[in-house]
Amino acid sequence: MVEPIKIEDALQQVTDLLTTNQAEAAGEFIRTLHPADSAEVIAMLEPEQQAQIAARIEPVELADIFEQLDEDEMVEVAEHLDTETLADVLDAMEPDMAADLLGELDDAEMYELLAEMDDSSGVRHLLEYDEDSAGGIMNSPPPCLRRWMTVAEGFEFIRSHYRTDNELYYLYVLDRFGTLIGVVNLRTLILAKPDETIETIMNRDVISTATDADQEEVAQLLARYDLLALPVVDGEHKLVGIISVDDVVDVLEEEATEDIYRLAQISEDAEIFSPLPRALRNRLPWLYINMATALISATVVTSFEGTIALIPVLAAFMPVVAAQGGNTGNQTMTIVVRSLALGEIDLSDTWRALRHELMVGIVIGLLLGISLGGISYFWHHSVWLSLLTTVAMIVTLFVAAVVGVLVPTTLKRAGLDPALGSSMFVTAFTDITGFAVFLGLATLLLQYLL
Amino acid sequence: MVEPIKIEDALQQVTDLLTTNQAEAAGEFIRTLHPADSAEVIAMLEPEQQAQIAARIEPVELADIFEQLDEDEMVEVAEHLDTETLADVLDAMEPDMAADLLGELDDAEMYELLAEMDDSSGVRHLLEYDEDSAGGIMNSPPPCLRRWMTVAEGFEFIRSHYRTDNELYYLYVLDRFGTLIGVVNLRTLILAKPDETIETIMNRDVISTATDADQEEVAQLLARYDLLALPVVDGEHKLVGIISVDDVVDVLEEEATEDIYRLAQISEDAEIFSPLPRALRNRLPWLYINMATALISATVVTSFEGTIALIPVLAAFMPVVAAQGGNTGNQTMTIVVRSLALGEIDLSDTWRALRHELMVGIVIGLLLGISLGGISYFWHHSVWLSLLTTVAMIVTLFVAAVVGVLVPTTLKRAGLDPALGSSMFVTAFTDITGFAVFLGLATLLLQYLL
Numbered sequence: 001m002v003e004p005i006k007i008e009d010a011l012q013q014v015t016d017l018l019t020t021n022q023a024e025a026a027g028e029f030i031r032t033l034h035p036a037d038s039a040e041v042i043a044m045l046e047p048e049q050q051a052q053i054a055a056r057i058e059p060v061e062l063a064d065i066f067e068q069l070d071e072d073e074m075v076e077v078a079e080h081l082d083t084e085t086l087a088d089v090l091d092a093m094e095p096d097m098a099a100d101l102l103g104e105l106d107d108a109e110m111y112e113l114l115a116e117m118d119d120s121s122g123v124r125h126l127l128e129y130d131e132d133s134a135g136g137i138m139n140s141p142p143p144c145l146r147r148w149m150t151v152a153e154g155f156e157f158i159r160s161h162y163r164t165d166n167e168l169y170y171l172y173v174l175d176r177f178g179t180l181i182g183v184v185n186l187r188t189l190i191l192a193k194p195d196e197t198i199e200t201i202m203n204r205d206v207i208s209t210a211t212d213a214d215q216e217e218v219a220q221l222l223a224r225y226d227l228l229a230l231p232v233v234d235g236e237h238k239l240v241g242i243i244s245v246d247d248v249v250d251v252l253e254e255e256a257t258e259d260i261y262r263l264a265q266i267s268e269d270a271e272i273f274s275p276l277p278r279a280l281r282n283r284l285p286w287l288y289i290n291m292a293t294a295l296i297s298a299t300v301v302t303s304f305e306g307t308i309a310l311i312p313v314l315a316a317f318m319p320v321v322a323a324q325g326g327n328t329g330n331q332t333m334t335i336v337v338r339s340l341a342l343g344e345i346d347l348s349d350t351w352r353a354l355r356h357e358l359m360v361g362i363v364i365g366l367l368l369g370i371s372l373g374g375i376s377y378f379w380h381h382s383v384w385l386s387l388l389t390t391v392a393m394i395v396t397l398f399v400a401a402v403v404g405v406l407v408p409t410t411l412k413r414a415g416l417d418p419a420l421g422s423s424m425f426v427t428a429f430t431d432i433t434g435f436a437v438f439l440g441l442a443t444l445l446l447q448y449l450l
Numbered sequence: 451m452v453e454p455i456k457i458e459d460a461l462q463q464v465t466d467l468l469t470t471n472q473a474e475a476a477g478e479f480i481r482t483l484h485p486a487d488s489a490e491v492i493a494m495l496e497p498e499q500q501a502q503i504a505a506r507i508e509p510v511e512l513a514d515i516f517e518q519l520d521e522d523e524m525v526e527v528a529e530h531l532d533t534e535t536l537a538d539v540l541d542a543m544e545p546d547m548a549a550d551l552l553g554e555l556d557d558a559e560m561y562e563l564l565a566e567m568d569d570s571s572g573v574r575h576l577l578e579y580d581e582d583s584a585g586g587i588m589n590s591p592p593p594c595l596r597r598w599m600t601v602a603e604g605f606e607f608i609r610s611h612y613r614t615d616n617e618l619y620y621l622y623v624l625d626r627f628g629t630l631i632g633v634v635n636l637r638t639l640i641l642a643k644p645d646e647t648i649e650t651i652m653n654r655d656v657i658s659t660a661t662d663a664d665q666e667e668v669a670q671l672l673a674r675y676d677l678l679a680l681p682v683v684d685g686e687h688k689l690v691g692i693i694s695v696d697d698v699v700d701v702l703e704e705e706a707t708e709d710i711y712r713l714a715q716i717s718e719d720a721e722i723f724s725p726l727p728r729a730l731r732n733r734l735p736w737l738y739i740n741m742a743t744a745l746i747s748a749t750v751v752t753s754f755e756g757t758i759a760l761i762p763v764l765a766a767f768m769p770v771v772a773a774q775g776g777n778t779g780n781q782t783m784t785i786v787v788r789s790l791a792l793g794e795i796d797l798s799d800t801w802r803a804l805r806h807e808l809m810v811g812i813v814i815g816l817l818l819g820i821s822l823g824g825i826s827y828f829w830h831h832s833v834w835l836s837l838l839t840t841v842a843m844i845v846t847l848f849v850a851a852v853v854g855v856l857v858p859t860t861l862k863r864a865g866l867d868p869a870l871g872s873s874m875f876v877t878a879f880t881d882i883t884g885f886a887v888f889l890g891l892a893t894l895l896l897q898y899l900l
Contacts, residue, residue: 008798034675036674036675036676155640158640158641159640159641162637162640162641167637168636168637168640169678185618186618186636186640187612187617187618190605190608190609190612190618190636191608191609191612222699223696223699223700223703224486225484225486226486226696226699227696228619228678228695228696245678245695245696245699246673246676246677246678246695248699249672249673249676249695249698249699249702250673252699252702252703252706253673253702253706253792256702256703256706256709256710257788257792259706259710260706260709260710260713260784260788261784261785261788263710263713263714263784264713264780264781264783264784264785265777265781266781266784266785270785271785271789271794272785272786272789272794272795272799272803272806273802273803273806276809276810276813279810280810280813280814280817283778283781283810283814284814284817286777286781287774287777287778287781287814287818288818288821290773290774290777291770291774291818291821291822294769294770294773294774295770295825297769297770298766298767298769298770299766301765301766301769302763302766305762305763305765305766306762308758308762308765309759309762310759312755312756312758312759312762312765313752313755314765315751315755315758315762315764315765315768316748316749316751316752316755317748318765318769319744319747319748319751319768319769319772319881320741320744320745320747320748322769323740323744323877323881324737324740324741324744327715327736327737327740328733328737330714330715331714331715331716331733331736331737333714334710334711334713334714334716335711335714335716335720335721335722336722338707338710338711339721339722342703342707344721344722345722348458349722352723353722353723356722356723356729359726360726360729360730360733363726363730364730364733364734364737367730367734368737368738368741371738371741372741375745427773431769431773
């Protein structure tokens with residue numbers, strides 16, 4: 001029975017050993033951990049400590065650890081290794097992860113490593129695919145059964161063709177041209193009689209994906225059909241690779257993080273303890289873009305300076321209307337973005353979503369508008385101010401519903417990620433509308449408000 | 451070879467058949483689909499159409515479909531079934547899903563169904579656990595091996611104790627007290643010699659979880675160690691259940707959606723086409739709370755009405771400073787929330803995160819402050835206005851960094867979800883600070899600004 005270890009404790013132990021010059025013992029200790037834990041500890045070490053540890057772990061073990069690191073971390077650790085050692089590590093890694101690491105290096109370094117590797121064919125093949133596509137996350141296809149084999153022959157085939165470190169989720173069945181024609185799960189194989197043929201027990205309805213499918217769609221497909229692995233086929237339905245559920249779990253977490261960060265206007269590779277230059281690179285561009293849109297909204301306000309000077313209480317209610325527009329628009333936008341990501345809607349539902357959100361937006365606008373109108377009446381005892389805030393709120397929330405649907409769907413239609421930049425556009429539109437409608441109406445009603 | 455079907459096409463076909471009174475044919479068609487697809491189509495039908503379809507599908511097939519619906523949808527469809535049929539459906543469902551459905555019904559209905567079920571023991575057992583805990587998502591433990599069995603006996607055991615509809619990920623090994631002592635994967639079993647004992651091939655380092663572990667932690671554990679299934683043990687390390695990776699994939703999507711919606715201030719059960727009353731319930735409370743905090747900010751502004759009346763351009767720059775505070779604070783808060791959710795940090799890292807974010811916040815504040823100061827100088831040619839915007843921005847972003855870290859960590863410390871309400875608190879603090887610092891400083895500097 002093992003309990004998951006406390007990473008902080010392990011990290012403490014390793015740094016204690018390293019600071020007392022017991023690098024050998026530190027390496028030994030790291031090697032007793034699960035690769036997932038070793039990886040986390042190594043990622044948190046200082047560069048020179050990483051170098052000390054990396055020098056004391058065998059390439060095969062380093063390969064297991066590398067497979068648990070994310071790409072930036074792999075590159076960091078890889079920098080401490082000489083070409084020969086790194087090539088050995090790459091040889092021992094799963095090809096999809098090795099391809100991800102090589103893809104992060106510059107071309108000269110990549111070609112040098114490919115040349116140094118014992119067998120780079122699998123990796124070279126994968127490097128052709130976009131790393132966020134099915135081809136980029138797949139691994140080499142496992143040994144496959146033939147339909148004329150008996151169950152007993154199937155077991156014999158597995159014993160002779162699989163090594164203990166091969167993953168084994170499903171057994172795929174190919175015809176003599178390499179076309180995928182069926183799938184048998186291990187449970188069915190074990191439960192079948194030894195003399196039955198694979199053809200009689202295999203399932204012909206194999207769900208598969210194409211090499212160029214987006215990794216997020218692949219993840220949805222596995223999740224939807226509760227699969228442990230998904231075969232990847234080329235244009236002629238020949239089996240070219242396999243994607244397993246544990247790769248997909250990583251993809252789902254990665255895509256969810258990407259959406260969460262992009263919605264909050266942060267680069268998707270932000271991390272909590274990113275060094276200052278990277279933190280600034282991940283966050284500042286968005287803040288500057290937002291400041292630019294905020295300044296556009298500010299010019300709207302300055303064009304009504306005269307009105308504000310006469311009735312300064314408008315400066316207090318104006319941000320309330322604009323903020324509610326931003327909040328409501330961002331609620332709608334977030335629901336649209338997430339529904340698109342989960343495949344619950346596609347672009348053909350845009351019109352239906354727009355009608356639905358307009359209905360919701362108008363009702364919310366009425367309710368919030370009347371509430372704010374009431375509050376402003378009790379506060380300032382002016383029927384006209386109350387009318388002004390109510391109408392401005394309704395109009396702003398109407399616009400919020402429109403942009404909440406149209407901004408993400410338009411980005412998606414243009415082939416962009418609907419999560420990327422949506423909140424900036426939505427807020428810009430709702431701020432400008434909120435300010436313009438509120439102050440414009442106030443200017444029209446000036447004689448009644450004074 | 452099957453390609454995933456287009457749901458819209460299937461839905462069209464079903465509604466066409468139903469509107470032309472061919473309910474029988476519609477039922478037939480639904481039954482040809484994968485349960486995941488049937489479920490999606492059924493969820494999109496009108497209530498009376500659901501009733502027509504449900505009446506034409508056998509309980510065992512309905513069970514497969516129910517397992518693919520989310521809880522609200524299960525309850526909707528269940529309403530069309532009589533108690534006897536629904537009890538048959540529950541009997542055929544996986545116990546964890548059946549327990550989820552029963553948990554959504556009122557108590558009287560639940561007890562009636564439990565009484566009507568052929569075998570409700572598994573479900574009754576699960577109903578004791580919180581549905582978001584390991585106990586709530588686990589299923590009954592599979593038949594387990596004993597350490598003294600040979601590999602050949604192990605195969606014999608599997609053949610006699612597993613049915614084809616049992617999932618089979620790993621084989622667990624128990625001692626005679628029911629304590630979990632090892633695990634064998636199927637690949638190892640197939641590759642082992644028939645006369646080896648289970649004890650010699652089993653892995654003693656079984657990673658397990660407790661019944662009361664949070665489902666999100668369980669998902670992290672499976673993802674971290676790339677497991678297909680995780681055994682659940684009680685206080686005495688007896689095996690009481692098993693959680694499989696496909697349940698975890700659903701948990702990951704559910705938790706990511708929950709975080710995304712909560713960060714955008716929407717109830718986590720929002721759906722794109724929620725009927726109006728539910729859409730309002732999911733969204734209005736947050737908007738009212740935000741309006742309340744916006745009105746508190748507004749009182750700050752009104753207390754400086756005199757200053758604004760004298761220098762109305764302040765009303766234009768004030769929202770820019772506050773908006774940048776809100777954006778930066780929400781960036782920080784989002785990174786903290788996601789890092790907590792992914793287990794990359796825990797509460798003991800609060801102080802370290804605070805120091806890091808203060809450093810980032812001060813640098814961002816300096817850069818944005820100087821930029822905004824520069825822009826305001828070129829716009830209004832007032833050194834004092836420029837100084838005012840710069841200082842107000844720096845102070846506001848300092849506060850943004852503090853609340854961006856402390857709001858989510860404090861919520862978590864109080865046992866609440868850090869995603870829930872964080873953006874409301876962060877925005878309230880940054881707005882109030884932004885307005886108060888900007889207008890307060892302006893009032894102090896009034897003689898220079900005029």
